[in-house]
Amino acid sequence: xxxxxxxxxxxxxxxxxxxxxxxxxxxxxxxxxxxxxxxxxxxxxxxxxxxxxxxxxxxxxxxxxxxxxxxxxxxxxxxxxxxxxxxxxxxxxxxxxxxxxxxxxxxxxxxxxxxxxxxxxxxxxxxxxxxxxxxxxxxxxxxxxxxxxxxxxxxxxxxxxxxxxxxxxxxxxxxxxxxxxxxxxxxxxxxxxxxxxxxxxxxxxxxxxxxxxxxxxxxxxxxxxxxxxxxxxxxxxxxxxxxxxxxxxxxxxxxxxxxxxxxxxxxxxxxxxxxxxxxxxxxxxxxxxx
Numbered sequence: 001x002x003x004x005x006x007x008x009x010x011x012x013x014x015x016x017x018x019x020x021x022x023x024x025x026x027x028x029x030x031x032x033x034x035x036x037x038x039x040x041x042x043x044x045x046x047x048x049x050x051x052x053x054x055x056x057x058x059x060x061x062x063x064x065x066x067x068x069x070x071x072x073x074x075x076x077x078x079x080x081x082x083x084x085x086x087x088x089x090x091x092x093x094x095x096x097x098x099x100x101x102x103x104x105x106x107x108x109x110x111x112x113x114x115x116x117x118x119x120x121x122x123x124x125x126x127x128x129x130x131x132x133x134x135x136x137x138x139x140x141x142x143x144x145x146x147x148x149x150x151x152x153x154x155x156x157x158x159x160x161x162x163x164x165x166x167x168x169x170x171x172x173x174x175x176x177x178x179x180x181x182x183x184x185x186x187x188x189x190x191x192x193x194x195x196x197x198x199x200x201x202x203x204x205x206x207x208x209x210x211x212x213x214x215x216x217x218x219x220x221x222x223x224x225x226x227x228x229x230x231x232x233x234x235x236x237x238x239x240x241x242x243x244x245x246x247x248x249x250x251x252x253x254x255x256x257x258x259x260x261x262x263x264x265x266x267x268x269x270x271x272x273x274x275x276x277x278x279x280x281x282x283x284x285x286x287x288x289x290x
Contacts, residue, residue, distance in 0.1 A: 004087050005086040082125065083160055096177070100119075163208045163223045167185075193208070199282050
């Protein structure tokens with residue numbers, strides 16, 4: 001049976017690398033792990049992973065006319081693109097995933113592949129056994145310096161959010177192919193509510209209902225098709241963090257239970273802040289250090 005170790009990274013794409021990176025550095029203390037130019041047509045991006053709190057985000061901007069990143073940015077305006085999942089045995093993972101009504105998409109390397117989104121309720125998933133020598137999870141330090149005095153330092157990467165047609169059905173399928181568990185399942189929820197949650201082992205996937213119209217969507221630009229939509233970062237003190245952010249012009253615009261959405265205009269992807277994990281989070285109670 002397949003097993004994921006956790007989130008390898010979420011992925012945020014945009015037209016300009018520096019405009020993706022700077023807010024994440026200045027606001028939340030992101031550290032660059034690596035920054036590469038990859039001109040292969042199936043990749044076509046400048047960027048790489050950054051470390052935020054206790055996990056990583058891949059950020060990327062298009063390189064080359066045939067770049068899939070360019071196609072994504074032009075079609076959907078950028079933002080959250082996909083998530084990548086860590087596994088210790090990529091061949092066992094591939095066999096497991098493809099054995100559950102999934103198809104392989106692009107294979108980046110022997111240790112990294114994408115599955116086609118049609119089998120995962122429209123959400124694009126990457127699977128990886130890759131280890132890099134700049135990843136704190138494997139005992140390394142990122143080679144780039146930490147930003148000085150970020151406005152609201154992130155302690156943990158808390159969750160990734162997505163919009164799907166049926167959150168309950170999507171959660172059930174995703175939990176099977178990732179070999180994790182459904183943490184919450186509430187049929188009949190609206191776009192502004194949490195319809196389901198799935199464990200990613202070291203964080204959580206939050207699922208919303210795809211809105212019927214833009215007016216039904218409270219979390220920034222409304223998705224018109226299933227996709228990943230945002231992220232949640234844990235801070236030490238939410239009121240203090242929100243006050244500091246407002247002082248630099250980034251204000252709160254909506255709430256999701258005890259998480260608060262920052263104005264999407266000030267961040268490269270819709271970003272929620274919170275200072276307490278969801279009750280269902282598998283890390284809750286296991287670590288009281290934050």
